[in-house]
Amino acid sequence: xxxxxxSRRKFLKAGVIxxxxxxxxxxxxxVLSQDEHKKKGDTxxxxxxxxxxxxxxxxxxxxxxxxxxxxxxxxxxGVPGKKFVMVIDLSKCKNAGKCKSACSKMHYLPEDRxxxxxxxxxxxxxxxxxxxxxxCFHCDNPxxxxxxxxxxxxxxTDGIVAIDNDRCIGCRFCMxxxxxxxxxxxWDTEFQLKPAEAKDIMHHEACSSHKTGTVEKxxxxxxxxxxxxxxxxxxxxxxxxxxxxxxxxxxxxxxxETVRLSQxxxxxxxxxxxxxxxxxxxxYYLPAANRQFPFKEAEPATP
Amino acid sequence: xEPVKIKLDQSNELFRDLMPKKFGVQGRLWVAFLLLVILIxxxxxxxxxxxxxxxxxxxxxxxxxIYISNFVFFVAISLVGSxxxxxxxxxxxxxxxxxVRISEIIAVAGITFAALIIIVDMGRPERxxxxxxxxxxxxxxxxxxxxxTTYFVISLLLLYIPLLPDIAICRDTxxxxxxxxxxxxxxxxxxxxxxxxxxxxxxxxxxxxxxLVIPLALGIHTVTSWLFATTYRTGWDSSNFGPYFVAGAFQxxxxxxxxxxxxxxxxxxIKKYITPMHFNNMAKLLVLLSLIYLYFNINEYLVPGYKMxxxxxxxxxxxxxxxxAPLFWSVQIFGMILPIIVLLFRKGRKPLPxxxxxxxxxxxxxxxxxxxxxxxxxHPFIPIQGVPESWHxxxxxxxxxxITSASLAGALLxxxxxxxxxxxxxxxxxxxxxxxxxxxxxxxxxxxx
Numbered sequence: 001x002x003x004x005x006x007s008r009r010k011f012l013k014a015g016v017i018x019x020x021x022x023x024x025x026x027x028x029x030x031v032l033s034q035d036e037h038k039k040k041g042d043t044x045x046x047x048x049x050x051x052x053x054x055x056x057x058x059x060x061x062x063x064x065x066x067x068x069x070x071x072x073x074x075x076x077x078g079v080p081g082k083k084f085v086m087v088i089d090l091s092k093c094k095n096a097g098k099c100k101s102a103c104s105k106m107h108y109l110p111e112d113r114x115x116x117x118x119x120x121x122x123x124x125x126x127x128x129x130x131x132x133x134x135x136c137f138h139c140d141n142p143x144x145x146x147x148x149x150x151x152x153x154x155x156x157t158d159g160i161v162a163i164d165n166d167r168c169i170g171c172r173f174c175m176x177x178x179x180x181x182x183x184x185x186x187w188d189t190e191f192q193l194k195p196a197e198a199k200d201i202m203h204h205e206a207c208s209s210h211k212t213g214t215v216e217k218x219x220x221x222x223x224x225x226x227x228x229x230x231x232x233x234x235x236x237x238x239x240x241x242x243x244x245x246x247x248x249x250x251x252x253x254x255x256x257e258t259v260r261l262s263q264x265x266x267x268x269x270x271x272x273x274x275x276x277x278x279x280x281x282x283x284y285y286l287p288a289a290n291r292q293f294p295f296k297e298a299e300p301a302t303p
Numbered sequence: 304x305e306p307v308k309i310k311l312d313q314s315n316e317l318f319r320d321l322m323p324k325k326f327g328v329q330g331r332l333w334v335a336f337l338l339l340v341i342l343i344x345x346x347x348x349x350x351x352x353x354x355x356x357x358x359x360x361x362x363x364x365x366x367x368x369i370y371i372s373n374f375v376f377f378v379a380i381s382l383v384g385s386x387x388x389x390x391x392x393x394x395x396x397x398x399x400x401x402x403v404r405i406s407e408i409i410a411v412a413g414i415t416f417a418a419l420i421i422i423v424d425m426g427r428p429e430r431x432x433x434x435x436x437x438x439x440x441x442x443x444x445x446x447x448x449x450x451x452t453t454y455f456v457i458s459l460l461l462l463y464i465p466l467l468p469d470i471a472i473c474r475d476t477x478x479x480x481x482x483x484x485x486x487x488x489x490x491x492x493x494x495x496x497x498x499x500x501x502x503x504x505x506x507x508x509x510x511x512x513x514x515l516v517i518p519l520a521l522g523i524h525t526v527t528s529w530l531f532a533t534t535y536r537t538g539w540d541s542s543n544f545g546p547y548f549v550a551g552a553f554q555x556x557x558x559x560x561x562x563x564x565x566x567x568x569x570x571x572x573i574k575k576y577i578t579p580m581h582f583n584n585m586a587k588l589l590v591l592l593s594l595i596y597l598y599f600n601i602n603e604y605l606v607p608g609y610k611m612x613x614x615x616x617x618x619x620x621x622x623x624x625x626x627x628a629p630l631f632w633s634v635q636i637f638g639m640i641l642p643i644i645v646l647l648f649r650k651g652r653k654p655l656p657x658x659x660x661x662x663x664x665x666x667x668x669x670x671x672x673x674x675x676x677x678x679x680x681x682h683p684f685i686p687i688q689g690v691p692e693s694w695h696x697x698x699x700x701x702x703x704x705x706i707t708s709a710s711l712a713g714a715l716l717x718x719x720x721x722x723x724x725x726x727x728x729x730x731x732x733x734x735x736x737x738x739x740x741x742x743x744x745x746x747x748x749x750x751x752x
Contacts, residue, residue, distance in 0.1 A: 119685050134685065143535065149444035150430075150437040169433050170356075170426015173444055175366040179535040181683045185366060185426065188357030212355045213426025274684065277535055298689070 075164060078156030079226040083247035085159065086220070087264060088133055089254075089286040092239045093118070094293035095131040102236030106221065108210070115184065115218035116233055120298070129295050130288035133241065135233070136161060136182040136218035137273070137281030144174035144183065153215070159247070159282050160220050168214035175215060179277055183217045186210055220244075230255055239292065247282075306502040307734040309468075311476055317733050320572050321726045322476070329570065330723075337716045344709020347702040348423060356426055358702045364687050365680045365697040370424035372672035373707045376555070377417035377714070378451070378527045379548070379668060383556025384410025384458050385520035389513040398584055400736050401576045401728045405567065406560045407462040412717040414455045414523075416710045423706055443529045450522045457519055461512045464505050468731040471495035473724075524552045531675070537614045538679035541607075547599040554592040555668035558642075558661035561585050563718065565658040567727055576728050579654055586652040589661070593642045600639065618682040627678050630670060638667020 043055045100114040107115065115135060122129040138161045145153050145161060152167035153174055175183045210216065221231035225244075234242040235255055245252030245261060252261045264270065268286040313319050326334065351358050361368040387406035391399040422428050438445050474488035474495075495501065528548035531539035541547070561582065568577045607615045608623070622631045642660050645651040651660070677697050681687070687695055699707075721727075 117685075117689060119688055121685075132685075147442050147444070147533065149439060149442040149448075150433040151439050152433075152437075167430075167433060167437060168427065169430045171424070171444060172366040172426070173442070173530070175363070176531075176536065176680065177534045179684050181364065181685055181687075184363050186355070187359075187362065188355040215426075 075162065076154060076156070078158035078160055078162075079222055080157070081248065082158040082225060084138070084220050084222075084225055084282065085245060085247040085252065085261060086135070086138075086234075086283045087243040087252050087261065087270060087286060088283060089241050089243070089268070090130055090132055090288035091286065091290055092241045092292050093131040093133060093288075094239065094296065095298055096238055098236040098238055099133055099233035099242065102232040103218070106232040113184070115182075115216075117181075118298075128288075128291075130291070131295070132273075132285070132288075134180060134182065134273075135283065136220070137180055137279070137283040138220060140280035140282060141278060143177040143179065143279055147173045147177040149173065156222075158222065158225070160222055161217075162219060162222075163214075163216055165211040165214045165216065168211070170213040170215070172215065179274060179279065183215050185215050186212045188212065306497055306499050307731055307738060309472065309731060309734050311472060316575075317730050317737075318472070320575065321728050321730050321733070323473070323722065323724055323726060324571070326723060330719075334716070334719060337712045337719065340712035341709045341716065344705045344707075344712070347705035347709070350702055351423075351706070352428075358700060360693075360698050360700050360703065362694045363690070364683060364694055365677060367424075367676055367680060368697060369673060369677075369699045369703050369707050370420055372676040373669070373710060374417050374420045374424070375527055375548075375672040375676070376669050377413045377420060377710070378523055379413075379552035379555045379672070380559045380665075381410045381413030381417065381454070381458070381556070382520050382524055382549070382552040383560050384461065385516040386553055386556055387560060388461055389516045389520075392509075392513050393517075397736065398581060400732050401573075402560060402564060402581065402585075403465070403732070404462070404725075404727060404729055405564050406556070407458065408718050408721045409556070409559055409563060410458045411455070411462050412714040412721075414451060414458060415717065416714045418451060418455070419713075420707075420710050423710075443526060443533050446526045447523075447530060450519065450526050454516070454519045454523045457512055457516050461509070461516060464508050464512070465729055465732065466725060467493060467495045467505060468497060468502075469726045469729060471497065472726075472730060521549055524548045531679075535684075536679050537618045537682055537684075538675075541603065543599065543602050547603050550592070550596045550599045551668065551671065554589065554596045554639075555665060557585065557589050557592050558664035558668070561589065561657055561661040562665055565654060565661075567722065568654070571722075571727065573728060576733065582654045582657045583652045586646040586657045586660075589642050589657075589664070590646045593639050593646075593664075597639050597643065600635065614682075614684060618678060621678050621682065622674065627674060631674055634667045634671045634674060637663040638671060639664075 043057055045053060045055050095118050097118065100116050100118065101111065103109070103114040103116050104111055109115075116133055118131050118133045120129055121132045138159055140155075140159070142153075142155060142161050145155055148154075149171065150167055150169055152165075152169070153161060153163045156162050170185070172185060175181075175185060224231050225246075230244050230253065231242075234244045234253075237254070240254040240256045243252035243254045243259070243261075243264065245258075247261060250261045251258060252264065253259070264286070265284055269289075270284040270286050272281045272284055309315065309318065311318060347358075359368060359370075384407045387399055388403045392403075422431055425431065434445070434448055438448070440446075470488055470492040474485065474492045477485045477488055479485060525545040525548065528544040532541055532544035534540065564577050564581070564585075568574055604619070604622075608619050611619065621627050642664055645656060645660050650656070681695070681697065
């Protein structure tokens, strides 16, 4: 819990508000994401930093970033003050596939399509195979951004590698440049949104706006991040495989526990996939040691 | 040197033989055939525009297919313009004169369709202008756009400027009754009068362009190779790629010229000008270029094959012994070993065998580009899994074949129409050559022959 005390004000406040600081069991971001319970007029008891129990109106706590701000947000700038980062704990993954389906739902993709792949990996002949989910790594030295001829894919201040689907010419150079095969292409009109659905999508998520003949990929769900919420894949994982957070705050959470990023990487020997390529991914992995589940082959993919 | 005087009547053999002639039945059938192929391709492209790139067999892993390999083929074949009109010119090889225009029109047709096929490959072709408005110079695609455009312009000039005196001949001999054609040639001839000053100007121009086009030719194909070599992919991540591509391009282009000149020779009355000597010499050149290409191939496959790094080995095994082995070995044998062996023998350097071998080389060159582009994409670092079975392979759809065939037919049509409209061998340069030989002292002439 001392990690939380050291975290930035926003996280601390949120923690105090819900009294977890005392109870010390629930995750910070998890609670923040449950804000639908709160209505104006409700009061919430909470522990102030100096140890007093106080009661405040729920509308005063967890102020959301107004939709207006988000919708007017510049696609090419990123969420101010953030540096998004993800940690994937391979020891916990059993290919449940919930991250994929949540991703498909969130991004209005067909069910069999998602921005996350779950790959069977085996490091050596005698080593046991394991499952490795791969979203976009949002590299700090992104090969895809380097090769784009029209600046349709670019690095944001919050670390996200974003795509402007109104700019993309569909040359697919970024797809061959990405060593992790993270990018997908809208080969046909099938993935185009129906106008009714398009209305629901917030502007910042235009990053995945399914335009035929253009490239798309995992976008780290920036509109969630802006509201201190976790991306849907993180929330959906039943095993807490994904940790998501802010490098500036040095905090990541998988919904169940909120931990310090640097400590987690240190304690569990975090690494980045194919570090030698020099792409500097923003997604870290924790090795598949002390597995929680025995490896089980996947069902054959539906054709 | 005094400008050449060209007699414009039937007594002049050059004039009689080399002026463009109407197509016979065969010529018309050929044009009709090409138009049919282009029409089918246009229909396939209409379908692609309507339904999206889903009509191709390209998917998230094989995200580049035969459009891109065909593009590389076109760029490769277009390099021959610089080989014959520049390298052979600057090395003072006299027998090249009747081949210059043929190779230059191949270059122009090739580079034009390279540019067109790349637009066909784009997911959003209507946004092509983004390249010029939002272009970012660190992208190798931008380098390619710049260098291909420049090469296109220089190649067009290298075709057009030496053509001026011949266009003027067409203009001057065109009867007034054929109004439109007369106008066409008059417009293109740019008021050519054949003065000494004009001749010295175009000679200077040709000299400058010939020097300019060599670095550009190396440039276009090196940059094209960088589209692949600047990525991390196995099979592409190679510092050998630039020279490897350039060597392959010269070899394919040389074979391309041989094939075209054989066909022209048999359908036009130009056997006097394109002689067995030309086939003999071009065949020798093809042997040399094949040897150089073989050298780069050995570098490209033997070195990684010796180490067999994990990532490379899967890709190399697919080529050497796996699913791509039959194609790979056919291409290596028919496209590289066969010319080296057959053309070493004097009998092998007769027109017909040279033609057949050259066709093998050109077809091999097309499939060679296929083998460079596709197998690599099927072997990414994280193995392909959890996707529909069909995504593990790439078998081009009929639309892809139709569009690709149409582009090849289009290039051939450009060459065909050019041959119909203009003298395929430069009349004035041949006249100049003839005069040069006449002016030589007797002794030299004996040795020179």
